[in-house]
Amino acid sequence: MSKRRNRQNRQRVQAQGQNGRRPGEIRVPAKVVDVVMPVYGGPEFILECVRSLYKYDAGVPFNLILVDDQSPADPKLDAALTYVKAQENAFVFRHERNAGFAATCNTGAATGRSPWILLLNTDIRILHDGWLQAMVKEGDDPEVAIVGALLTFYQTPRPWAPADPRIRPAGKVQHAGVVFDIMRRPYHIFSGWDPNHPKVAQRREMNCVTGACLLTRRDLWQQIGGLDIAYTRGNFEDVSYCLMARINGHKIVFTPEAHLDHYAGGSENSMTAGRNAQIFQIKMGEYVVYDEFQYW
Numbered sequence: 001m002s003k004r005r006n007r008q009n010r011q012r013v014q015a016q017g018q019n020g021r022r023p024g025e026i027r028v029p030a031k032v033v034d035v036v037m038p039v040y041g042g043p044e045f046i047l048e049c050v051r052s053l054y055k056y057d058a059g060v061p062f063n064l065i066l067v068d069d070q071s072p073a074d075p076k077l078d079a080a081l082t083y084v085k086a087q088e089n090a091f092v093f094r095h096e097r098n099a100g101f102a103a104t105c106n107t108g109a110a111t112g113r114s115p116w117i118l119l120l121n122t123d124i125r126i127l128h129d130g131w132l133q134a135m136v137k138e139g140d141d142p143e144v145a146i147v148g149a150l151l152t153f154y155q156t157p158r159p160w161a162p163a164d165p166r167i168r169p170a171g172k173v174q175h176a177g178v179v180f181d182i183m184r185r186p187y188h189i190f191s192g193w194d195p196n197h198p199k200v201a202q203r204r205e206m207n208c209v210t211g212a213c214l215l216t217r218r219d220l221w222q223q224i225g226g227l228d229i230a231y232t233r234g235n236f237e238d239v240s241y242c243l244m245a246r247i248n249g250h251k252i253v254f255t256p257e258a259h260l261d262h263y264a265g266g267s268e269n270s271m272t273a274g275r276n277a278q279i280f281q282i283k284m285g286e287y288v289v290y291d292e293f294q295y296w
Contacts, residue, residue, distance in 0.1 A: 027113055028091050031061040033132060033215070034112030037120050038104035039068045043080035044160040045122040045263070050084050052126035059133025062118070064090040067108040070098040102227035102237045105211075109218075109226055117221055119238075121212040123161075123263035125154070134257035135215045145220040145250035146242060148209025149258035151175035152195050161263050174262045176200045177254040178208035178239060179292040184285065185277075186239045189295055199295070201256045207246055207291055209254055211238025212262055220245055230283070235276040243287050 028034070035053070039046060046066075053064065066084050071077055085092050093111065095104065109117050116136060135147045155171045157163035163170065169192055176190040186208060190200050211227075224244045231237040242252055 026091075026093075026111055028063050028065060028111055029089070030113045030115075031063050031089065032114060032136060033058075033060060033062040033116040033118050034109065034114040034218075035062050035064045035118045035120050036105055036108035036112070037064065037066045037122060038101055038108065039066055039071065039122055040098075040101075040104075041071045041074065041077060042122055043074065043076040044158070046077075046080045047083060048158075049120070049122045049124050049126075050080075050087065050090075053120075054087055056126045056131065057129040058126075059130040060136050062089065062132065063112060063114065065108040065111055066090070066092045067104045068092070068094045069100070069104040070095045100229060100232045102229045102231055106226040106229070109221060113218075115218050117216050117218055119211050119214045119216075121262070123265070124151070124213055125261040127259055127261060131258040131260065132215075134255055137257075138215075138253045138255055139217065141251065143249075143251045144253050145217045146209065146245050146252040147215040147258075148175070148177065148206065148252070148254045149213045149260055150195060150200070150254070150256040151210070151213060151260055151262035151264075154261050154263050158263075168264060171195070173200055174264050175210045175212065176256070177204070177206040177295070178210060178242075179295060180207070180288050180290055181292050182290055184281075184288040184290060186236075186288075189292060195256070195259065203253065203255050203257070204295070206242075206252050206254050207289065208239045208242035209252060211241070212264070213258075213260060214238060214241075216241075216245075220248070220250060223248065228283070230279055231276045233273075233276075235273045236280040237276075240280060240284050243284050247287060 081092050084090050138144050138147045151174045153168040153174050173190045173193045178186050179189045227237040
């Protein structure tokens with residue numbers, strides 16, 4: 001994405017942060033990490049995610065930058081955003097029109113200036129202290145530019161998050177890295193496995209990790225131009241971003257030292273998966289490498 005388009009995205013948001021500032025180009029204070037949370041509805045997910053975010057000690061200072069992508073009117077959502085705005089170093093922005101997952105993440109990232117950006121879905125729940133510090137620690141290696149976490153399916157059902165053990169086996173792996181099969185299709189390796197399995201519970205370099213909880217250096221984000229807005233509803237833009245990082249010589253790491261719960265699908269991001277898969281193959285297919293065999 002060009003600098004001009006990034007500037008336009010910033011101009012389209014309304015600031016509703018705890019400091020009471022109103023429309024305009026707002027840059028939140030620099031911390032170690034800017035946690036960017038794209039939102040479209042789902043007030044129950046938002047509340048649980050944010051409560052867990054502030055319940056546990058992340059281990060490093062962070063801003064929470066929530067961007068609502070013009071969600072439908074909902075008093076419960078208004079109440080959830082009011083709760084978020086009351087938290088320390090939390091900022092809420094709202095798109096004037098629905099722009100899609102990638103553009104929403106780009107807007108949030110553009111408002112910050114911390115050296116690290118964390119993309120965090122609302123259907124994530126933090127489980128332990130020090131999780132973010134463990135991810136940032138991987139950046140001690142200057143070649144590491146993207147870090148992914150171990151994500152497991154919600155361990156207990158929620159009234160607003162249907163439990164189906166065939167799709168979301170409680171407590172089992174949802175994400176432990178993304179690989180490509182022999183047909184060059186990306187998928188979550190070890191999905192459904194026990195998170196304590198030796199093949200899962202090990203730090204390793206990957207070609208891709210999920211955007212549901214993805215830490216990236218800001219300088220790489222700016223170099224690539226953020227997420228590609230050609231994709232919609234949260235499919236393939238994370239894989240595309242990771243491949244761009246690899247093309248530019250950067251390392252991507254999966255660490256089980258950051259372990260979070262993930263409902264997976266709570267942000268309703270699978271509606272256009274087929275279309276996005278076609279876009280991905282056209283734009284990035286030549287860079288895909290069959291790699292699943294390396295991890296079995």
